[in-house]
Amino acid sequence: MRSLMSAARRGLIAGLALALPALAVAQPAPAAVTAAPASAPVSTAPPPLGNGADNAGMTRPAPAGLYQALGEREGIARIMDDLVNRAMADARIGPIFKDTKAQALKDSLTLQICVLAGGPCVYEGDNMKAAHADFVITKGDFNRLVELLQFAMDGQNVPFTQQNRLLALLAPMHGDVITRR
Numbered sequence: 001m002r003s004l005m006s007a008a009r010r011g012l013i014a015g016l017a018l019a020l021p022a023l024a025v026a027q028p029a030p031a032a033v034t035a036a037p038a039s040a041p042v043s044t045a046p047p048p049l050g051n052g053a054d055n056a057g058m059t060r061p062a063p064a065g066l067y068q069a070l071g072e073r074e075g076i077a078r079i080m081d082d083l084v085n086r087a088m089a090d091a092r093i094g095p096i097f098k099d100t101k102a103q104a105l106k107d108s109l110t111l112q113i114c115v116l117a118g119g120p121c122v123y124e125g126d127n128m129k130a131a132h133a134d135f136v137i138t139k140g141d142f143n144r145l146v147e148l149l150q151f152a153m154d155g156q157n158v159p160f161t162q163q164n165r166l167l168a169l170l171a172p173m174h175g176d177v178i179t180r181r
C-alpha cells in the first residue's frame with residue numbers, strides 16, 4: 001500500500017512537471033496586444049502588480065467542495081503552518097527562506113489558498129511574480145515545495161483526489177514563481 005501511494009505520488013509529480021511547459025505555452029500571447037489598432041477603445045494593459053490585484057493567482061473557479069475538504073480556514077492554516085515549517089527546515093529549499101518571517105508567510109499563504117479553494121477570504125499580498133522576483137527559484141525547488149505541500153496535506157488527512165485539485169490550481173503559477181531556468 002505504502003509503495004502504491006508513493007508510486008502514485010511520483011506519478012503525480014512527474015505529471016505536474018510534464019504539464020508545466022504545456023501550461024506555460026497555453027498563456028495568451030502578448031503579441032495580440034501590439035496587433036490591436038492604436039485607436040482601439042478597450043484597454044489591453046495587464047493588471048497592476050501587487051496587493052492581490054490578480055485575485056490570489058486564481059485562473060479558474062474553485063472546484064466545489066475543495067474548501068471544506070481542506071478543513072476550511074482553520075484546516076488550511078494548519079496545512080500552511082506545517083508546510084512553511086517543512087520548507088524552512090528543508091535541506092534543498094530551506095536556505096531560500098533564511099530571511100523570512102515564518103508567521104507572516106503562513107498567514108499570507110492561508111489567505112491565498114483560502115481564496116483559491118473557494119473560501120470567504122481576501123488575499124492582500126503581492127501577486128506571484130512580485131512575491132518571488134527577488135529569489136533564485138528553480139523548477140526543482142518548485143517541485144520540492146509541491147512535494148512538501150503533499151506531506152502537509154497528508155498530515156491533515158486531506159483525501160488524495162482533493163490534494164490533486166489544489167495542486168492543479170497551483171501548477172499554472174509556476175511561470176511566475178520560477179525565476180531561474
Ligand code: HEM
Nearest residue numbers: 093096099100108109112125126131141142145170173177
Ligand atoms: C505555486 C507555488 C507557490 C505559491 C502559491 C506561493 C505563494 C506565496 C505567497 C502567498 C507568498 C507571500 C506573498 C506576500 O505576502 O506578499 C510567497 C512568498 C514567498 N515565497 Fe512562495 N509560493 C509558491 C512557490 C514558492 C517556491 C517554490 C519557493 C521557493 C522554493 C517560494 C519561496 C517564497 C519566498 C522566499 C517568499 C518570500 C517570503 C518572505 O516574505 O520572506 N515560493 N509565496
